[in-house]
Amino acid sequence: MTTVSQETPNAESLAVAMRNVSFSYPSSKSLFSCNQWDLAKGERIFLHGASGSGKSTMLNLLAGISKPTAGEIKINGTHINGLSQSKRDRFRAQHIGVVFQQFNLVPYLSVLQNVQLAAYFAKSSIDVMGKIKEMLALLKLSEAVIDKPVSDLSVGQRQRVAIMRAFINTPDLLLVDEPTSSLDANARDGFMRMLMAMCDRNNATLIFVSHDEALREHFSLHVPVSSLCSWSSNVEGKV
């Protein structure tokens, strides 16, 4: 369920609830505003839009990296912009997984250490090694890669490690940011299959941001960012 209406759904069933959110970058006079947006738990949504439409701003707000100047953002019922900086950071580590455009693994760490890092910041008590082994099988990676530096991996292996890192803390919400821009059609489809399988397995809500319209076929929900939020003046600067 995604809605931009004023009707108030059952709060417990929502993965994301945004109410009257506004935000502006310190260096910009433009105001980013989202009136109301609800996303039900377990949904997978494809957010698309042209450059400057507010995709990055939306992701930063949802991840709790940027704090709105007004309004309320709830992730799985937690009012994240009401949390202190450190609590917001901890909440992000424990409940939100992120897959970046370039996968952004820490190049000097091994596969294992990259994944362990996410568990470390979440102060997670899970059996990290057990979960990694389980995911290695699901993502069709051999155990031999876990001690390799990520700089030695192929692009395909790196994308799977990035998925593994995003899922190590069993996140409620997964934010995926243009992950297929550097992949060919086959690799892109393979990546999408793995991602969807992992979301199914973890029952995670997925917000997938891209300007690649070809990916919308993987989603039942596809929404242009401009229909959820808007800039109140000319879009400029970092958006």
Place this chain on the structure above:
Amino acid sequence: MKRILAWKSLVSRKKTVILTCLSLIVSISVLMTVEHLRAQAKDSFNRTISGTDLIVGAPSGELNLLLYTVFRMGSPTNNIQFDSLDMLNKQKSVSWTIPLSLGDSHKGYRVLGTNQDYFEHFKYGDKRSLSFSEGEHFDDLFDVVIGAEVAKALNYSLGDKLVIAHGIGSTSFQNHDNAPFTVAGILQPTGTPVDKTVHVSLEAIEAIHLAPAQLTRLIEQGRMDLLKPKNITGVLVGLENKFATFSLQRMINNYPDDRLMAVLPGVAMTQMWSLMESVENLLMVISLLVLLASLFGLMTMLLASMNERSVEIAVLRTLGASPLTVLLLIVYEALLITALSVVAAYALVSLALVSLSDWLAQQYGLFLSSNLYSMNVLILVGFIFIAALVAAIVPAIEAYRKALQVQLSA
């Protein structure tokens, strides 16, 4: 995990990190060496004499008296009467005395006229007595006991003959050729001016200053009693009771039959060391400036890495690292570099001391301990870590600022 992250991050930038470490190792080594040399010099200085309660000589200033009686430096301005030695020996509070007669030399090494009490009562270091590596103290009029360094430098052994020159220069035109001495004993090394001293009896000093014919006549007649000295340069005094020190000093300073001055060795030594403090401080300031330059290098290296690490900081933030964690990571890296440099510098200086100690002792008479550990070095290491912490604050704040501004980009 933070430790692994900081370590791996440093390893990934190993070229700049190694160069920064090398710069720090050099500066920390200089600082440790200067501190060690200062401590060793002071220790060696204080080891020169111990157990002596008063030094008595002609009034010439406390430092001057200390310099020529203990360190064999400078020239005595005047002598005191030999009878004054008898007067001192008659004092109830006096336990022992050592007469000293200076003014002659042998190939640049000072000659000291004294008596058997010197070998019995003179103490150095932790009240250690003199001991012989070969032979024994002088028995015969023309016997000589030489210090370890004299024996080594001039390659003397027992039974060798040597001639004493008048004056204290290394070259003298007035050698007492008519009275050659025989090496009767060689002292163990002490690390003090004793090692550089040629010891003869007080009578021998008188004898070499007689005309050759007069000396021959006295020896033939067996009138050795006529060689009793009339003047000596100074006296080292040991007391039965330390509480009598000041009253005896006052009595000596006011002695009516001779012009005498008594000084407390400890007080004079402190006075002398305070004169060297400015040199000591100057060396320390130079070393600290070298360290400061290296810490600026560390700061620059960390600051310069901030741009290339912006993606890394963004990833850490997204994974849940707080800006404070990012700040602490930079501080941790700086402290890790400093710790590595301190350990390497400590090992380097220790190794240098172990391998160069013999050479320094032989060439320069520097007796340096190879054990670098001391409370001062420990304090210095603490100071280095605090300075590194301060130097890391600027790049750490920059990292913190970057961490706050991190954005995901789509």
